[in-house]
Amino acid sequence: MTLNAFAEARRFEAVVAVLDRHGRDPSKLIPILQAVQDEYRYLPEEIMTYVATALDVSPAKVYGVATFYGHFSLEPKGKHVLKICDGTACHVKGSGALVDALRSELRLEGKAKTTPDLLFTLETVSCLGACGLAPVLVVGDDVHGLVTKDEALRIVRDIKRAEASDGGN
Amino acid sequence: MSGFVTIDGIKVPIEGEPNLLALCRKANIDIPTFCYHSELSTYGACRLCLVEINGKDIDASCVVPPKDGMSIRTSTARIRSIRRMNLELLLANHKQDCPTCERSASCKLRDLSAKMGIRDVRFKRLRDERPKDEGSVALVRDPNKCILCGDCVRYCSEIQGVGAIDFAFRGSDVVVSPAFGKSLGSVDCVNCGQCAAVCPTGAIVPRSPAEAVWQALDDPDAVVVAQVAPAVRVAIGERFGLAAGADATGKLVTALRMLGFGRVYDTAFGADLTVAEEAGELFGRLERGEKLPLFTSCCPAWVKYAEQFFPELLPSLSSCMSPQSMMGSIIRDDEARRASSSAALPSSAAAGALGAGTEAERVKGGVAKRIVVVSIMPCVAKKYEVSRPELARDGSPLVDHALTTEELASMVEEAGIRFADLRPGAMDLPFGFATGAGVAFGNAGGVAEAVARYVGSPVSPLTGAALEFKDEAPGGGIRAATIIAGGRELTIVSVQGLANAKTVARGVLDGTRKADIIEVMACPGGCVGGAGQPIGFKLGAVAERRLGLADADGGRELRASGSNPFLSRFYADVIGGAPGSQRSHELLHTRYSSKKRIQDTSIPLIRGGGAEKVTVKVCVGTSCFLRGSQAVLRDVLAEVERTGLQDFVDVSATFCSERCDKGPTVHVGGKTIHKADAEAVMAAIRPLLAHPAVAAEAAAVSSR
Numbered sequence: 065m066t067l068n069a070f071a072e073a074r075r076f077e078a079v080v081a082v083l084d085r086h087g088r089d090p091s092k093l094i095p096i097l098q099a100v101q102d103e104y105r106y107l108p109e110e111i112m113t114y115v116a117t118a119l120d121v122s123p124a125k126v127y128g129v130a131t132f133y134g135h136f137s138l139e140p141k142g143k144h145v146l147k148i149c150d151g152t153a154c155h156v157k158g159s160g161a162l163v164d165a166l167r168s169e170l171r172l173e174g175k176a177k178t179t180p181d182l183l184f185t186l187e188t189v190s191c192l193g194a195c196g197l198a199p200v201l202v203v204g205d206d207v208h209g210l211v212t213k214d215e216a217l218r219i220v221r222d223i224k225r226a227e228a229s230d231g232g233n
Numbered sequence: 234m235s236g237f238v239t240i241d242g243i244k245v246p247i248e249g250e251p252n253l254l255a256l257c258r259k260a261n262i263d264i265p266t267f268c269y270h271s272e273l274s275t276y277g278a279c280r281l282c283l284v285e286i287n288g289k290d291i292d293a294s295c296v297v298p299p300k301d302g303m304s305i306r307t308s309t310a311r312i313r314s315i316r317r318m319n320l321e322l323l324l325a326n327h328k329q330d331c332p333t334c335e336r337s338a339s340c341k342l343r344d345l346s347a348k349m350g351i352r353d354v355r356f357k358r359l360r361d362e363r364p365k366d367e368g369s370v371a372l373v374r375d376p377n378k379c380i381l382c383g384d385c386v387r388y389c390s391e392i393q394g395v396g397a398i399d400f401a402f403r404g405s406d407v408v409v410s411p412a413f414g415k416s417l418g419s420v421d422c423v424n425c426g427q428c429a430a431v432c433p434t435g436a437i438v439p440r441s442p443a444e445a446v447w448q449a450l451d452d453p454d455a456v457v458v459a460q461v462a463p464a465v466r467v468a469i470g471e472r473f474g475l476a477a478g479a480d481a482t483g484k485l486v487t488a489l490r491m492l493g494f495g496r497v498y499d500t501a502f503g504a505d506l507t508v509a510e511e512a513g514e515l516f517g518r519l520e521r522g523e524k525l526p527l528f529t530s531c532c533p534a535w536v537k538y539a540e541q542f543f544p545e546l547l548p549s550l551s552s553c554m555s556p557q558s559m560m561g562s563i564i565r566d567d568e569a570r571r572a573s574s575s576a577a578l579p580s581s582a583a584a585g586a587l588g589a590g591t592e593a594e595r596v597k598g599g600v601a602k603r604i605v606v607v608s609i610m611p612c613v614a615k616k617y618e619v620s621r622p623e624l625a626r627d628g629s630p631l632v633d634h635a636l637t638t639e640e641l642a643s644m645v646e647e648a649g650i651r652f653a654d655l656r657p658g659a660m661d662l663p664f665g666f667a668t669g670a671g672v673a674f675g676n677a678g679g680v681a682e683a684v685a686r687y688v689g690s691p692v693s694p695l696t697g698a699a700l701e702f703k704d705e706a707p708g709g710g711i712r713a714a715t716i717i718a719g720g721r722e723l724t725i726v727s728v729q730g731l732a733n734a735k736t737v738a739r740g741v742l743d744g745t746r747k748a749d750i751i752e753v754m755a756c757p758g759g760c761v762g763g764a765g766q767p768i769g770f771k772l773g774a775v776a777e778r779r780l781g782l783a784d785a786d787g788g789r790e791l792r793a794s795g796s797n798p799f800l801s802r803f804y805a806d807v808i809g810g811a812p813g814s815q816r817s818h819e820l821l822h823t824r825y826s827s828k829k830r831i832q833d834t835s836i837p838l839i840r841g842g843g844a845e846k847v848t849v850k851v852c853v854g855t856s857c858f859l860r861g862s863q864a865v866l867r868d869v870l871a872e873v874e875r876t877g878l879q880d881f882v883d884v885s886a887t888f889c890s891e892r893c894d895k896g897p898t899v900h901v902g903g904k905t906i907h908k909a910d911a912e913a914v915m916a917a918i919r920p921l922l923a924h925p926a927v928a929a930e931a932a933a934v935s936s937r
Contacts, residue, residue, distance in 0.1 A: 070879065073838040073870045076886065080863060109413050110836045113888060116412075117855050122396025123412035123831050124420070131401040 151191030236301025368416025426613025426764030464675030478781030483657020501667030561631030637765025
């Protein structure tokens with residue numbers, strides 16, 4: 065506990081440092097939000113309100129910018145982010161079926177992208193530029209090409225198993 | 234730019250028009266548009282104001298400046314076809330519940346669809362149904378009717394300087410929304426309602442209490458008392474074919490009586506009362522050498538704005554209730570005394586029995602009727618004002634319902650009353666009699682003018698006014714005048730629009746703005762331009778209303794509030810003293826408190842693992858932030874880490890502890906520390922820690 069006690073405080077200090085680095089310039093809102101998201105893995109509402117206060121722009125404007133760009137997430141993302149390419153080539157090569165299989169494996173319902181235990185986030189992205197490898201699945205920074213449904217499921221189950229044994233420690 | 238533009242074959246001189254659309258209007262051509270408002274920035278989004286330029290390009294006329302020699306056509310087959318297509322696409326995603334929509338009669342989308350001859354919408358709706366926002370006491374938002382013209386967004390940020398709503402998401406998901414998808418009732422919206430007034434459809438509308446008013450009018454055990462604000466009388470006629478600015482006071486009174494109102498009073502009497510109290514406050518401050526300027530507090534949108542954005546100025550806001558609330562207060566007091574004294578007693582004899590007959594007691598006694606006070610206001614923010622807990626007595630609001638001009642006009646229509654043909658009626662005494670100054674309250678500058686007349690400035694026979702304002706911002710958004718009163722020169726500033734108020738308030742704070750009285754009205758033009766006034770397609774109605782109200786003032790025999798005989802009698806009989814006396818404070822004054830911009834936000838920073846924890850909340854809201862709360866927070870965190878107290882504290886950053894004038898504000902346990910620094914915070918934390926190890930550590934630290 066003691067180890068992580070300052071995690072939140074450190075992050076908040078990092079936000080303050082980001083604001084200072086950009087001179088609290090409202091025109092730097094986007095790089096500021098990017099840096100905040102690097103800290104938190106998403107954009108918490110209260111931090112956006114803080115950023116708005118610090119930059120003297122309205123919270124509604126910050127919310128507008130944060131929801132405009134697909135890069136920003138307003139919900140906590142999972143520890144492992146799975147990106148399935150749904151560009152033209154991958155789509156033709158069956159990325160839709162991959163999405164369906166993974167959503168059912170991760171028990172994601174409705175519009176949910178992240179599992180309740182915050183372990184996985186599943187996103188579809190437009191073209192990754194690796195059309196020769198379609199369909200493409202990116203897990204964290206690892207790119208998996210020519211992915212089959214079984215292979216995608218195996219990757220996810222491996223992560224689950226590793227996490228389960230980690231959790232035992 | 235000078236020269237000529239040929240519009241549909243007619244040469245039209247360029248006389249400073251900023252764009253082709255304005256030039257076309259001058260040439261008596263109505264170019265259809267949703268998103269162009271001359272007082273807002275041009276947006277060019279609705280693509281209806283298209284014109285053909287020099288026989289080839291088709292462009293939005295709102296964004297093209299006129300150039301000498303240009304030749305444009307405004308209604309070619311191609312333009313008509315594009316306009317129709319655009320309208321059809323807008324209609325496809327518009328919730329078409331027109332027969333039951335509040336804005337049915339004043340909807341620009343419906344109007345233009347009819348004018349452009351749309352008979353069929355070929356496209357199906359793609360947007361998902363979104364929930365209505367019912368969380369505000371003043372406004373209701375229905376995003377399903379929004380056509381994304383952005384008028385509300387630009388008005389809120391450009392004219393009012395608030396930015397409570399903005400575009401969120403993108404592409405087909407775009408929606409106009411308050412921050413974080415919250416309700417307008419939980420964000421920094423000041424309820425001015427101008428978003429609803431500029432909305433071309435029914436996507437934002439004032440929340441109407443008409444149904445509750447009907448019920449009260451139908452209740453045989455209720456006496457429904459109306460009070461009518463000054464600006465209403467010169468606008469309500471617009472709904473019934475009378476000219477904008479025509480004074481319809483007499484017809485309005487008759488209509489209210491026909492609807493079943495038991496008594497009809499003039500909020501302008503409350504304005505006269507406000508002038509007396511506010512002038513008393515001003516001179517009291519001058520005598521005591523207290524800080525000036527005194528800001529007016531009649532405008533509820535300005536009051537909420539100040540509470541959110543300039544809490545350090547709250548002590549400078551006049552403690553006077555607005556005329557609406559003063560009226561509610563004295564009407565209730567008067568009705569209570571009427572009921573508690575027998576009918577034979579003259580009202581002055583009952584003055585000593587104040588407080589003896591509260592409404593609750595009378596209802597318990599089963600003798601008296603229920604009093605329902607209904608105000609008729611040009612204003613949407615008045616709906617918020619009547620809901621304020623500070624403006625309630627014995628648990629019930631001073632004013633039960635605030636109807637807008639528009640809402641009352643709809644009730645008159647519903648009752649089948651032919652307003653335009655009514656014979657005039659007169660208001661009831663004593664609160665139905667007002668001076669010209671009270672009536673002029675509805676115009677921007679009117680409150681300042683009334684105060685000037687009250688303190689004895691002579692009214693110029695030529696202008697009919699005591700003040701000669703000089704413009705300091707375009708369009709008269711900030712104006713200043715000086716008068717001599719009590720041997721001193723007083724500077725009076727009149728401000729319209731809250732963005733202008735922000736400029737002036739900042740000037741006051743940094744010492745660059747010298748003034749003695751600052752009148753702020755959120756709506757341009759003043760209350761005559763309020764968002765509760767009839768919505769029409771006619772441009773320039775606000776200017777007509779301003780003239781109409783100035784005439785209503787100028788035509789009175791008594792022009793200064795101090796000359797109102799019923800006001801003198803009120804002070805003698807009811808207050809039993811002068812303005813500013815104890816009784817007038819009880820009846821006519823209120824207080825303000827700083828408010829959060831966004832509700833329910835705090836940032837958890839340290840969550841201690843121990844069983845016994847001290848809660849530490851450091852405010853990082855705007856005002857505390859400027860006073861250095863960030864440094865305090867950093868130092869406290871460093872100190873917690875250095876002393877190893879992290880398991881025994883819960884530290885969070887919060888927004889607005891609502892004592893902004895004394896920031897940075899830090900809460901430690903149940904204690905509040907003003908003007909806090911890290912040392913004071915740590916000193917407050919240590920005694921609260923029960924843990925022996927910590928106590929020892931704390932002792933070690935403090936002995937250093």
